Amino acid sequence: MVTAAPGEERSPALALVNTRRLGAGGEVDDLAEPPAAASWLGLPPATSLAADDLSRVTDLRAAVRELLAALAEDRAPSTGAVETVNAAARADAAAPQLTWPSGPHREWHSASPGSLSAALAALARDAIEVVTGDLGPLVRPCEAHGCVRFFFREHARRRWCSTTCGDRVRAARHQRLVVEQRESAQG
Structure with a gap:
């Protein structure tokens, strides 16, 4: 089981992007089937996704990844990514609804709950909220070599999406130092 990157519990769009990652055996895609x-x-x-449906999901994931990468790199995203996210967001009619579990709370309710369009629209709306809201400045790519995940950097010293990536970086750094020390002792 893969540990969630910081922020995935708060942003389904961030979790969507991280469904494609590098694992011990190579690339892992949680949405491949x-x-x-x-x-x-x-x-x-009982929902069965066709190849076109799966393509809509992975196209949205790629578009959201482009938005997060552009945000982290302080550049404009591709117009195609913006268009893909906007199209997904408007593909399902939804309206805010007021709930009051322990105070006022706003929830978006779909006109077609349980549909692929509703799921993708919710993810697209979340991506829009992330890149335009308070979480946008916190979006960072993992700095571990080979990692393709993103996370919300809420601590100034955090550089990796998980302790696994951090451990890999520290182990590689240690190994590099051991080799350098060995070479300098021989030379």
């Missing part, structure tokens, strides 16, 4: 993608999206168990 239609049943896995449907489950990850929280669609009803």
Whole structure:
């Protein structure tokens, strides 16, 4: 089981981007198969995704990844990524609803709950909230070599998306120092 990157619990769009990552055996894609993608999206168990549906999911993931990368790199994202996110956000009619569990709370409710369009629209709206809101300045790519995940950097010293990545970087640094010391002792 992969540890969630900091912020995934608060942003489904961040979690979406991190469904593609590098694992011990190479690239891992949690959305590669239609049943896995449907489950990850929280669609009803009987939902079957076609190849076009899966493409919509992975296209949105790529677009959100581009938005987060552009934000972290302080550059403008591609117009295609912006268009993809905006199209997904408007593909499902939704309206804010007031709930009052222990005080006022706003929730978005879909006109077609449980549909692929509703799931993708919710992810796209979250991506828009992230890049335009208070969390935007916290978006960072993991600095571990080979890692492609993003996280919210809420501590100034944090550089990695997980302790696994941090441990890998520290182990590589230690190994590099051992080799340098060995070479300098021989030379």
